[in-house]
Amino acid sequence: xxxxxxxxxxxxxxxVSLVGISAxxxxxxxTRGMRVVSLTGVKKDGVFxxxxxxxxxxxxRSFRRxxxxxxxxxxxxxxxxxxxxxxxxxxxxxxxxxxLIEPGKVVELELQGKRAGLFTYYCTAVCGHCHYxxxxxxxxxxxxxxxTETAAAVAPGCRHGGERPAxxxxxxxxxxxxxxxxxxCESCHGPRGSGGVRNYNYVKDVVPQNNLLAERLQLFExxxxxTVLALIDKGADLAALETTPPFKTYSxxxxxxxxxxxxxxxxxxxxxxxxxxxxxxxxxxxxxxQLTDRDIESLIAFLLAQFPWDE
Amino acid sequence: xxxxxxxxxxxxxxxxxxxxxHPSDRAGVDLCAAIPGLRAVLKWRPLQFxxxxxNLVCFAVFINAGLFGxxxxxHNIMIVFVxxxxxxxxIALLVPFLSRFWCTMCPxxxxxxxxxxxxxxxxxxxxxxxxxxxxxxxxxxAWPRALQNIWLQNGGFLGLAVCSALLVxxxxxxxxxxxxxxxxxxxxxxxxxxxxxxxxxxxxSGFLGLYSMTSTVAVRVxxxxxxxxxxxxxxxxxxxxxxGCPWFQYVGSMERNNYCGMCFECFKTCPHDxxxxxxxxxxxxxxxxxxxxxxxxxxxVALALVYSVTLLGPWGVVKDWxxxxxxxxxxxxxxxxLAVVGLCLVLFPALHLGAVALGRRLGGGPAVRLKxxxxxxxxxxxxxxxLAWIAFSVxxxxxxxxxxxxxxxxxxxxxxxxxxxxxxxxHPILPEWVPLLQAPLLxxxxxxxxxxxLQVSRxxxxxxxxxxxxxxxxxxxxxxxxxxxxxxxxx
Amino acid sequence: MTGAAADVEPAPxxxxxxxxxxxxxxxxxxxxxxxGLVAFDQTEPPRDRHIVVRARQYAYDPPVIRVNRGDRLFLxxxxxxxxxxxxxxxxxxxVEIAPQQSTFKVRHPSRPDDxxxxxxxxxxxxxxGKFRFRCSHTCGSLHPFMSGELIVxxxxxxxxxxxxxxxxxxxxxxxARRRSRSASx
Numbered sequence: 001x002x003x004x005x006x007x008x009x010x011x012x013x014x015x016v017s018l019v020g021i022s023a024x025x026x027x028x029x030x031t032r033g034m035r036v037v038s039l040t041g042v043k044k045d046g047v048f049x050x051x052x053x054x055x056x057x058x059x060x061r062s063f064r065r066x067x068x069x070x071x072x073x074x075x076x077x078x079x080x081x082x083x084x085x086x087x088x089x090x091x092x093x094x095x096x097x098x099x100l101i102e103p104g105k106v107v108e109l110e111l112q113g114k115r116a117g118l119f120t121y122y123c124t125a126v127c128g129h130c131h132y133x134x135x136x137x138x139x140x141x142x143x144x145x146x147x148t149e150t151a152a153a154v155a156p157g158c159r160h161g162g163e164r165p166a167x168x169x170x171x172x173x174x175x176x177x178x179x180x181x182x183x184x185c186e187s188c189h190g191p192r193g194s195g196g197v198r199n200y201n202y203v204k205d206v207v208p209q210n211n212l213l214a215e216r217l218q219l220f221e222x223x224x225x226x227t228v229l230a231l232i233d234k235g236a237d238l239a240a241l242e243t244t245p246p247f248k249t250y251s252x253x254x255x256x257x258x259x260x261x262x263x264x265x266x267x268x269x270x271x272x273x274x275x276x277x278x279x280x281x282x283x284x285x286x287x288x289x290q291l292t293d294r295d296i297e298s299l300i301a302f303l304l305a306q307f308p309w310d311e
Numbered sequence: 312x313x314x315x316x317x318x319x320x321x322x323x324x325x326x327x328x329x330x331x332x333h334p335s336d337r338a339g340v341d342l343c344a345a346i347p348g349l350r351a352v353l354k355w356r357p358l359q360f361x362x363x364x365x366n367l368v369c370f371a372v373f374i375n376a377g378l379f380g381x382x383x384x385x386h387n388i389m390i391v392f393v394x395x396x397x398x399x400x401x402i403a404l405l406v407p408f409l410s411r412f413w414c415t416m417c418p419x420x421x422x423x424x425x426x427x428x429x430x431x432x433x434x435x436x437x438x439x440x441x442x443x444x445x446x447x448x449x450x451x452x453a454w455p456r457a458l459q460n461i462w463l464q465n466g467g468f469l470g471l472a473v474c475s476a477l478l479v480x481x482x483x484x485x486x487x488x489x490x491x492x493x494x495x496x497x498x499x500x501x502x503x504x505x506x507x508x509x510x511x512x513x514x515x516s517g518f519l520g521l522y523s524m525t526s527t528v529a530v531r532v533x534x535x536x537x538x539x540x541x542x543x544x545x546x547x548x549x550x551x552x553x554x555g556c557p558w559f560q561y562v563g564s565m566e567r568n569n570y571c572g573m574c575f576e577c578f579k580t581c582p583h584d585x586x587x588x589x590x591x592x593x594x595x596x597x598x599x600x601x602x603x604x605x606x607x608x609x610x611x612v613a614l615a616l617v618y619s620v621t622l623l624g625p626w627g628v629v630k631d632w633x634x635x636x637x638x639x640x641x642x643x644x645x646x647x648x649l650a651v652v653g654l655c656l657v658l659f660p661a662l663h664l665g666a667v668a669l670g671r672r673l674g675g676g677p678a679v680r681l682k683x684x685x686x687x688x689x690x691x692x693x694x695x696x697x698l699a700w701i702a703f704s705v706x707x708x709x710x711x712x713x714x715x716x717x718x719x720x721x722x723x724x725x726x727x728x729x730x731x732x733x734x735x736x737x738h739p740i741l742p743e744w745v746p747l748l749q750a751p752l753l754x755x756x757x758x759x760x761x762x763x764x765l766q767v768s769r770x771x772x773x774x775x776x777x778x779x780x781x782x783x784x785x786x787x788x789x790x791x792x793x794x795x796x797x798x799x800x801x802x
Numbered sequence: 803m804t805g806a807a808a809d810v811e812p813a814p815x816x817x818x819x820x821x822x823x824x825x826x827x828x829x830x831x832x833x834x835x836x837x838g839l840v841a842f843d844q845t846e847p848p849r850d851r852h853i854v855v856r857a858r859q860y861a862y863d864p865p866v867i868r869v870n871r872g873d874r875l876f877l878x879x880x881x882x883x884x885x886x887x888x889x890x891x892x893x894x895x896x897v898e899i900a901p902q903q904s905t906f907k908v909r910h911p912s913r914p915d916d917x918x919x920x921x922x923x924x925x926x927x928x929x930x931g932k933f934r935f936r937c938s939h940t941c942g943s944l945h946p947f948m949s950g951e952l953i954v955x956x957x958x959x960x961x962x963x964x965x966x967x968x969x970x971x972x973x974x975x976x977x978a979r980r981r982s983r984s985a986s987x
């Protein structure tokens with residue numbers, strides 16, 4: 001009889017402890033009386049997602065990009081995590097961040113819907129191929145308004161793995177076009193460099209468009225641009241041609257050409273419009289480790305070809 | 312009725328190993344006599360239950376964290392506690408000092424064994440004429456004879472080792488593997504007798520058995536003559552006080568630690584308290600039996616080399632290959648897997664065979680069978696491999712020990728802080744001293760390898776005039792392998 | 803603990819023999835280690851080295867930096883994919899490297915929260931030996947195994963270790979052969 005009791009006790013202990021542990025490990029830790037929105041950074045998809053990311057799904061599937069919705073005047077608690085590498089989080093217009101989000105740690109931030117409208121959150125730590133697409137919308141609803149609005153001013157989803165074109169194709173412009181998309185340039189400079197992407201508190205308000213590069217390079221004649229394109233395509237040493245310029249304004253062009261090359265290589269921090277305001281979320285990164293000289297020439301060639309000569 | 316079958320083993324390599332006055336048994340301090348109360352503790356039936364339960368609770372935490380916690384390995388208790396803490400404790404402390412004490416408390420076979428016995432603590436007595444014996448649930452089949460060896464364990468361990476870069480970095484992979492082992496152990500327990508899973512399948516069990524030969528403790532009988540004269544053999548068949556050996560061992564003539572799972576049932580069943588725990592010098596057993604065990608020794612040394620390159624080494628390409636599921640280098644992975652398996656199963660055994668064959672010639676010993684020498688000299692790699700593994704595991708703890716503190720407070724990597732240590736930042740402890748610790752550990756391993764292989768050689772070849780030349784090539788190979796480890800660790 | 807050449811069964815006068823064997827083997831180890839230290843102690847005169855270290859998931863390029871005692875290293879640290887770290891053992895140096903920046907953040911772990919932004923960091927290789935640099939910024943699955951090596955020659959631990967290995971072998975052989983000769987007499 002005593003033996004049976006011992007067995008029952010042991011069996012109960014095992015059951016209760018195993019079930020208890022599993023139950024106790026499910027809920028998220030307590031929250032400070034606010035609505036909690038959990039966002040997890042996922043490198044491979046270039047998103048902050050509001051889905052639960054754990055061992056059972058991380059390696060198997062993609063995650064949707066989160067849109068955070070709150071009411072005007074409401075304050076929510078953001079629980080920010082990373083499932084893989086260090087990400088950043090920044091909402092310049094609402095005065096949140098920038099903070100680094102290290103994997104395995106949780107960053108808790110209060111987010112207040114100061115005014116109604118659409119705001120963009122950004123990842124501010126380069127986190128891989130999809131980093132430049134890692135943005136999303138924070139929608140603050142005005143009083144009495146329903147959540148009906150759709151798109152916000154954020155980059156499209158990251159559709160590619162940042163893979164480089166296998167080898168330099170014959171047409172240097174095509175190579176540049178591939179890079180422009182796969183390196184994420186288009187996420188800030190717009191499709192084919194058409195520009196128009198907002199950059200909060202940046203001196204020019206929007207990220208500079210690239211399709212007017214011909215102008216910046218002092219190429220005012222379509223023929224001159226064609227000449228340059230052909231030279232780049234051939235792989236000619238443009239600097240060496242300074243003594244025998246192929247067109248009149250060649251030396252002015254060359255100076256600008258070098259300046260643009262340097263800008264792509266070394267990057268540039270976006271200047272503030274309001275010096276007391278937050279830092280603009282988007283800045284030109286340094287590409288010298290990611291792109292070869294030939295890559296950069298190809299990008300310039302591609303953007304040269306985008307100039308709207310007809311207009 | 313329970314009849315324990317003794318696993319098929321090839322005959323001992325040398326008659327000396329069978330001699331009862333072999334130094335490996337009964338030479339040592341009887342711990343049960345020396346430590347008051349130890350025998351009572353080991354005879355206490357609930358002992359194993361409580362140990363298993365404690366580990367099962369930890370295990371439940373690990374499994375939950377692996378499934379629902381952060382996928383970031385270095386902040387998930389599954390990875391941090393299993394592959395940093397447990398691994399270090401196992402290889403550096405438990406195995407060399409306490410033999411297979413891990414098997415006493417291992418939670419993996421718990422459900423299977425409890426179900427077989429329909430008891431968690433007590434004994435399920437038989438009825439009728441077998442009422443002095445124990446009963447068990449399930450088909451109680453005998454394990455197939457052809458598989459009564461550790462080849463499956465060798466294969467399983469090698470298979471896991473090839474995928475180790477995934478296993479030790481992804482909580483979910485560890486969860487699936489460990490959870491799968493629980494399920495497998497449960498299933499096998501219902502079909503086969505007793506600890507068939509542990510004995511023949513568990514990948515960890517293989518090297519625990521081999522390396523526990525070096526251990527400073529051993530379960531043995533005090534007086535063999537008493538056992539020979541005692542016909543009831545409760546230690547094999549079970550009785551009201553306990554089960555017959557779940558590991559199919561007959562403690563009355565047991566000379567090696569390899570397959571003693573330290574469940575202490577024989578302490579409970581022996582009516583004469585003839586079984587006891589001995590404290591003895593490191594590397595007291597030297598008799599490897601069977602090609603399967605010899606290959607286990609090769610595999611372990613070779614894998615220590617592989618991990619020193621893959622995990623501790625600085626070469627990114629190798630890491631990309633080993634980490635194919637993320638890097639996508641599946642061609643590289645195939646190459647890597649082939650290299651690892653080739654090193655373990657072909658190259659290393661071939662080098663050993665070459666050294667042994669040369670030694671056999673030098674020792675002038677056509678009287679000694681090549682196979683016996685091949686198997687016997689494989690013991691060289693036991694102390695060397697164990698110490699190399701310890702040297703490999705030392706930096707794991709010194710470099711990544713801080714993760715243990717943070718994972719303790721935040722097991723899921725989800726922002727909890729139970730003990731206030733969740734925010735402890737990663738900081739290695741005296742990492743620049745690691746090579747200075749590793750080099751002496753390797754030398755200790757080489758010292759024992761040389762010393763013990765000479766002992767083996769004496770048993771195989773007899774007088775020193777033959778045994779010394781016979782061992783020289785193996786000594787040379789052991790020294791060369793140690794030098795390679797030295798290059799990886801210190802150079 | 804018995805000597806490497808100690809016997810299975812105690813030979814006549816076993817205690818003395820064992821002591822002799824142990825001394826012989828120990829002498830071998832000590833001589834070998836000393837020989838290793840002395841033989842490889844020469845290095846070239848110190849010089850300055852400028853090195854770019856590129857970090858990526860999960861390795862550094864170059865994986866091994868081999869220098870001589872007294873060299874000054876001017877390191878530029880670059881991350882190619884995600885944020886990495888560069889924790890150099892034994893040199894009180896920890897760096898946080900973000901991709902696509904021209905600077906990186908440096909601190910000295912002895913003063914944990916004192917970060918400075920730098921374009922280059924100088925390491926004086928005044929202590930010989932092997933020092934690993936490890937990623938200190940969780941960077942993905944294999945992060946705990948991301949490391950590289952700074953070898954400052956003369957690498958005395960390696961030299962002494964290899965010498966000791968050889969010495970252990972030679973000493974054991976000498977003792978064992980002497981023993982087998984005396985046994986056959």
